[in-house]
Amino acid sequence: QQPVQSPQAVILREGEDAVINCSSSKALYSVHWYRQKHGEAPVFLMILLKGGEQKGHEKISASFNEKKQQSSLYLTASQLSYSGTYFCGTDARTSYGKLTFGQGTILTVHP
Amino acid sequence: NAGVTQTPKFRVLKTGQSMTLLCAQDMNHEYMYWYRQDPGMGLRLIHYSVGEGTTAKGEVPDGYNVSRLKKQNFLLGLESAAPSQTSVYFCASRASRELVYGYTFGSGTRLTVV
Numbered sequence: 617q618q619p620v621q622s623p624q625a626v627i628l629r630e631g632e633d634a635v636i637n638c639s640s641s642k643a644l645y646s647v648h649w650y651r652q653k654h655g656e657a658p659v660f661l662m663i664l665l666k667g668g669e670q671k672g673h674e675k676i677s678a679s680f681n682e683k684k685q686q687s688s689l690y691l692t693a694s695q696l697s698y699s700g701t702y703f704c705g706t707d708a709r710t711s712y713g714k715l716t717f718g719q720g721t722i723l724t725v726h727p
Numbered sequence: 728n729a730g731v732t733q734t735p736k737f738r739v740l741k742t743g744q745s746m747t748l749l750c751a752q753d754m755n756h757e758y759m760y761w762y763r764q765d766p767g768m769g770l771r772l773i774h775y776s777v778g779e780g781t782t783a784k785g786e787v788p789d790g791y792n793v794s795r796l797k798k799q800n801f802l803l804g805l806e807s808a809a810p811s812q813t814s815v816y817f818c819a820s821r822a823s824r825e826l827v828y829g830y831t832f833g834s835g836t837r838l839t840v841v
Contacts, residue, residue, distance in 0.1 A: 618769065648829050657817060658770070660829030703769060705830075712777050713758050713821055714785065715830065717770040 617641055619706045621718035628694050628725045636689040636721045638704030647680050647687040648705040648715060651698075658703060661689075691723070699725045729753055733818050733833035740808040740840045748803040748836050750818030758821040759801040760785075760830070761793065763814040770817065776801055808840045 619640040626634050638647060646665045650658040664680035664687055675692045691698055701722050705715035731752045740746055750759065757778050762770040772785030774793040782793045790812060792804045801820075805812060815837050819830040 650829070657832035657834050658830075660831070663827055663829055665827065705770075712775070712783070713823070714760060714772055714775050716772070716786075717762075719767060719769040 618716055619704055619718040621702075621704060621721050623721060624719070625722040626724070628723070630696060630725060630727055631693050632725075634691045634694060634723060636691075636702050636704075636723070638687045638689075638706070638718055640685045640706045642685065642706065642708050644680075644682075644685055644706050645709040646707045647678075648707065649678055649687075649689050650703045650705060650717075651700045652703065652720075653700045694723075694725045696725050696727065699723055731818055731820055731831050731833040733816075733836050735836060736834065737837050738839070740805075740838065742808060742810060742840060744808050745804070745806050746808065746838075747805075748816055748818075748838075750801045750803070750820075750833055752799055752801075752820040752831070754820060754822070754831065755798070756820035756822050756831075757798075758823070759795065760819045760821075761791070761801065761803045762817045762819065763787065763812075764817060764835075765814050773803065773816075808838075810840045812838065813840045814838060 652658040776795040779798040818833040
């Protein structure tokens with residue numbers, strides 16, 4: 617079953633913060649986060665493993681709550697380059713590494 | 728280092744025609760996947776492979792076939808194209824599910840079936 621992302625869209629001004637959430641009804645082994653620019657392929661941002669720590673990538677970080685099967689992506693002091701669609705991908709233990717993606721969250725950063 | 732290469736990048740087919748999409752990776756990855764992306768629906772898994780000579784169905788396999796005769800190549804075939812198969816197709820590869828690596832995606836194939 618597809619994980620649910622919220623919100624569906626976010627509009628920010630440069631320097632503002634945002635949080636994108638991803639919830640799954642399945643027990644998860646890991647959660648991935650990807651960013652896709654318009655007309656391009658998704659690009660891997662980070663992976664959160666079961667039992668792992670919060671990860672960070674520049675001013676983008678994420679957490680994974682195993683009890684709730686939820687992950688959150690935190691974007692701080694947003695930049696114009698952060699604009700794009702963010703997808704979470706969930707990996708259940710028996711899934712041979714295949715990911716089930718959420719429907720995406722469109723992030724728009726204005727000057 | 729090319730990563731994951733998809734060909735063609737664009738294609739227009741008439742209903743009933745057939746075609747093959749090619750995905751090639753040069754990273755010696757075991758796992759390869761084909762996804763389709765439609766507006767508002769995210770990426771949905773069509774077929775995947777966990778090694779040379781293996782294939783398995785994903786979430787939306789109907790109307791598609793795949794083959795992985797060589798480790799570096801993963802082919803997606805449409806035997807009789809339908810308008811519902813108009814989509815953007817992405818191939819992805821991954822080293823191993825046990826490692827902390829994500830997917831590497833190809834640049835995509837935009838397919839229109841008229």
